[in-house]
Amino acid sequence: MKLIFLTLLVIIGITDSRSEQYVVVGPADPVIALAGEDVILPCSVKPNISVVDMRVEWFRSDLIDSVVHLYEDHDDRNTNQSQSYRGRTKLNHEELQRGDASLKLSSAQVSDEGRYKCLIQSKSWSGNATVDVSVEAVGSPPVITVDGFDQSGGLLLQCESEGWYPEPVLEWLNSEGVRLSSETTETHRNEDGFSVKHTVTVYERDSKIHCRIKLKHHMLETMIIATSNMFNLWTTSVILISLAVVLSVNAGILIAVFTKNNRKFDQRLQNQKMIILQEVTHLRTHTVNVILDADTAHPHLFVSLDRKQIFVCVRAPFQSCSGFEFLFGVLVVLVPSRLDIHRHLSSPAR
Template identity: 75%
Template structure:
């Protein structure tokens, strides 16, 4: 065999060897829940030990910063991103089976993003990308009563904090029929999204406030009893009666004390407005 033929044969052999191994990851995004642990899949197919290879995990959406490094048979994380210190781990026994999946502990909202798993041997290298989606389940919703309007409608407010991404909030009656929110507020901080919706009801019923995020749901219930609306009607009647009495007294006083009518008129206006 001539020298050029030998070179061609070795190149083909090297090409064949390189092509038969591939680094693979998950076909879909990996979903993680804040506060829990998650596995970022990465392995060599067909299976081959990567104990003697270099395994790198990087954040692609953060200037290629190092998340975890395994090289020369040990973890080398001196240049690891500070926020990942003590939260990443490779299973060294699984490395013998070609499994370089990364365990990420105590997931945070900031962990969401694109990760690159890179494996390199002396003769070949390959990589795969893992897209991590983080969900944070917020606090249970709280319903508060915010008084009545002029028509006797009961104002209800529902609020829930600490969700990620932004959740859906809906009101439901006792039959499960969705009720339209009158006002909606959404705010985001370092912990996630805070949502607040208001609604007005005009009759007694069981009212549910439900907050949903993919497979997570939290719910609160309030019963708007007839006593609430009766108390409002009673209050309105009392205010009307007091207003009539005050009007009569002012009229009598005005008839007897015309010079002081202005003072009592101002008092009457202030009293009625305050009562309403």
């Protein structure tokens, strides 16, 4: 009985000693990944032994249910793999024979930043290593635009860029490399990273102004020359604005005068209209019964039998008018020429 017990203790001791001989090793420093590029997450067993027959699992320890990659029973089994990693992870099966379980992550994204665990298990032992991943995204080259002038004639410059991660540092520098203080700063973050926008006012003519954006190991820079012509635009703008103000004031005065005179004219027309209406009303109340004299009428005029109406004949004098010619003359001449007929009737008989 004692012999069996001692034998078991020896076997367990041997197993534990073998287990303690192997360790899963990861990188000592965080792994830096550049957005859009591939990155290797190191993980291996020391001393080197084959892990082909073992279980290798990569997962995010800072997230829940985040399986990054699973190797088991000599094959990749990513049925439960996190959606954001699908099609972007790979283990080198040849390297597994040498104890290397490093993971290749393709097209790194900002969301890939975090803490990863590399877990290797066999039937007799298991071990894990931690891999911290930092993602850097280099944004677009900075763009400088002229945003006008301030009240004292300073040139307003604006520099902006987007797509950075983590948040970059933007700074202005003059020709001598001296930093200029940004007057306004804007920073926004979205799924693509950070966007920054800074403004500065420049008073030096013919000077080089630099906009520089830095992010750890990366830097982008753009330059603009503040020429005298740019500052001359301010003087021209002031003159044009002053002229526009003067013209606006004069136009306002002219409009006011025209409106006032127009109102007076409208009032005068209304008064004249009232006078005419009064005259017409007065004339209507003093109408008389007129009897026309056919003997003294114009040769082209024909007086009706009741001597109350007059018609026009288009034929020569002393010739009788046929029905059509007579009516044609009445319709055409009588209606539009009533005032002319009135003048004929009012003229002395010939």
